[in-house]
Amino acid sequence: MLSCRDVVTLATDYAEGRLPWTTRIQMRMHLALCALCRRYIHQMDLTRSLLARLKRDSERHEIPPSVREAFRNRKGD
């Protein structure tokens, strides 16, 4: 059986789908029984969701003039 410490250590391996299937089953069993570890995994998921929302969609950079010129000059190569 996995300990709570194991669950925390393996949390990212689990989220990435990199656990051997036997360990994954043990993980699921532990999480079914342990509210504290469920809370921890949920908080890790929240952290990831928050990171995904940090993506700065609003910024829109202009092409540097030298790059635009290079693009126009290569037309017709």
Added chain:
Amino acid sequence: MPEATFGPDLRLRDRLLAGDEAAFEDLVAANQGPMLRFARNFISRADVAEEVVQETWLAVLKGLPAFEGRSSIKTWIFHILANRARTRAVREGRVIPFADLAAPDDETFDPDMAARFAEGGSWSEPPTPWGADTPESILLRQEAMDQFKAALEDLPPAQRTVVTLRDVEGWSAEDACNVLQISETNQRVLLHRARTRLRRALEGVLAR
């Protein structure tokens, strides 16, 4: 067996080669910001990073005919950028963060781990319930978000680079490993450390 190709990116390449400036503007707009931030992981000076990104675009334009769509065009662009950034960083005498990665994860690397678990591996300091339970509700809390962003900036460089590429920019593990030239395991170790630190930072400000 034909290799998997990125069809839409090949079509984009063709449009760019045909001189479609609007398409090029979109490509630059989508990637310039992330490229600048990525370059800053190797290069401390913003103006130098900007130069390297510009050089990268020029190299991208030169290399477009040779792009075969075996990776996404974005990965291909970042490959070029990573190589240029590394070269420039070496020239400027700056240590590359990924040059020596730590050994596979070990509890002693994380002081928090030792403190939070009892002998048998059960919680001695369990995770506390948070006042906000959804990303949307956390996003509304200015102080929490400020601390979260500060914690992201304060991460060790290698951890910050990996978690930004994977979780903020949404890159696959494979693309991140290719561009950063690190193994999948090493990438996962860095990702884990970054995420656990960031969770802890959130707990600091959200714990009820």
